[in-house]
Amino acid sequence: MYKKTVTVINASGLHARPGSDFVHAAAKFASKITIRRLDEEDEPVNAKSIAFVLSLGIGRGIAVELAAEGSDEQRAVDSLAAFIESGLGEK
Secondary structure, rough: OHHHHEEEHOOOOOOHHHHHHHHHHHHHHOOOOEEEEEEOOOOOOOOOHHHHHHHHHOOOOOOEEEEEEEOOHHHHHHHHHHHHHOOOOOO
């Protein structure tokens, strides 16, 4: 299992369109990928499910842990972390 912690920087967080873009990016990988908020004691959720990702209510400034397990786990986590750190396509 490979994990990485990142902080969401875009204004709207992982809501609606950026959340959907994140889920689509996660779906490209074969590994099982999870995401969880680090400021709450919730369990990690499936990063390939828009319903689960939106249920976390991740806004700007929230630190999240990305974790993956599988054949492309490091590439998956590093790619998704870079996407979050880039602002999820928002200016």
